[in-house]
Amino acid sequence: VEVDTRNRTLRVAASVVAMAAVIAVWATLPLGPQGLQVVDLELGALYVMALWSIVPFSLIMAGWHPHKNSVEAGAVHAVSHSIAYRIPQLLALLVVVMLSGSLSFQGIVLAQSVPHIVSVPLAALIFFLAGSAQVAALPLGLTATSPRRADGRDTHSGAWLSALSIAGVVDSFTVCVVFSLLFLGGWRGPWVTQAPLLGVLWLLLKAGLVHGARALLRAATPHLRIDQLLASNWGAMVPLALVLLMAVGLVEKALVTAGVTLMWRSAGLLATNALIALVAVALRSQMARAQQARGPARVPEGR
């Protein structure tokens, strides 16, 4: 049998692209106060978002095969998952940038005298779910083909496969670290001013908690198919993120103009978030009731 080597370069390059993109993110993540970071880029958050949008390309490259259509279909599904919640994720990041007045991670951490998860919990929720979908973590990562094949792994072996697998694991944890930096105050914690190295511990502890929360969610909830993922993106996540961004922008500006202190501003933003969440839940249940009144959705006849 003659071994087909068409597109092989593209397939094996996928391992390198995936691994390089997820490692390069760490260049600008602060593990502690000054010094415990490779470089504090002014546009750090944008840099991370740009690198994260390279990862889907590596999935497509990994599944690019002239003879294995299930592998190719699996790659397309994996990409759909990784970008399904990308827009709400960007909008949630905008909320954080707005409140911090900075795109650098160090600036965002320093701006969190009150952690952003307290003042804008809805943005945190959106970013958390988007991160889970991005790394295809269940319950938001139910790929149509087996996950092993979904990113083209049947076409990889040895060191190339290990690079692809390690990239997946690193990406999964990096998302938790970025979440901790954006919403949980990053390396901030008791005694960090006396012993800066403690910051690394606080950050890893927080990221570990986020990772654990994702595992709990996976165990406790039904898993979403790709069509449910896309429907919930356009029908719930995007509108929610849009309303949240507008409301937080207007409320925060109004409170600042009125000269309200940081503590009360956070309380005001929290109340705004709670109100939006209540309205969203009420709307959702109303729609569900209307749907029930119309009867079950009819499956269209075969054409």
Added chain:
Amino acid sequence: LIHPYALAGLFLLVAVLSAAAPALLARVRGPQTPSLHEPETFDGGTSPFTDTGIAFKPHYYGFALVSVVFAVGAAFLFPWALAYTDLSLHAVGGAALFLALPGVGLLYVWTKGWLAWK
């Protein structure tokens, strides 16, 4: 003094090398035994019974277009979000209007059923 982005570029280079090095090492030092099954069409463990081409419905182009609208909108808002603390309430209201316009478009597309999975 090194430019911060040069440092980030250096880190990227290290990242690429650390990703490629083990694989290249395996290529140079490891035994080369290509699988005889590699050129075959693989279909979930059974013998293949279809062609290898996959068809995509043009319907999904709509998803892509709506995504682009919002992704570009979000990209435009990054400078605005960065300058937010110095902006007047008027400028914030303007940005809210800027977001509301594609929001109405999304509502239209949604009610038309273009975003339904088919």
